[in-house]
Amino acid sequence: MNQLPWLDTKISVSRHGTGRRSVLDVEKEKETHNYLSKEEIQEKIHKYNLAVTDKLKMTLNPNGTYTGFIKVQMELCKPPQASPSTGRPAPGNSGCMNTLHISSTTTVGEVIEALLKKFLVTESPAKFALYKRCYREDQVYACKLSDREHPLYLRLAAGPRTDTLSFVLREHEIGEWEAFSLPELQNFLRILDKEEDEQLYNLKRRYTAYRQKLEAALSEVLKPG
Incomplete structure (x- = not known):
């Protein structure tokens, strides 16, 4: 089973060495804070880390954001096009699992781009979608996530167990020409x-x-x- 090296896709922009972040980053943090208060996040992270069995724990930052890991299963009908000069095979339909180290501000769109970039895939990210797979009462539910959702928040809210919530990368189910x-x-x-x-x-x-x-x-x- 192939795994990606830890990949931190947290967005942090500084200007002229002042440490100031872009407006986009600040707005993304505000959006994350709308879900839970800092105290609630701290409590959830504490409970989450106690339940972790694979050492992939979350870390709370002083500014209220947090970092952690998500696992994404590749479920592709056919291998995507990769750069021929890399010598690295593109992910196929074998269901391989990839582990990403991300921030609470990392969006679904950034996760997709990070996966494609890691495999040096040349196809457009618009051709792919990230799904969350939930398990309730012996039923499996798959829901496509919007590009602006935050996977790490979903992971924190559901807990570390992948039999409760997991992430899957699939081809985007859109029109024949809209993906190009x-x-x-x-x-x-x-x-x-x-x-x-x-x-x-x-x-x-x-x-x-x-x-x-x-x-x-x-x-x-x-x-x-």
């Missing part, structure tokens, strides 16, 4: 234009040859005897 970026679609159009020109050229050449043969036959028929 604008440059990819423009490239498709160029290919179609080229194929159309080739087909027209071959068609004109074939009918030109047919016309020449027909005119030659008519000339023989109309030739004075």
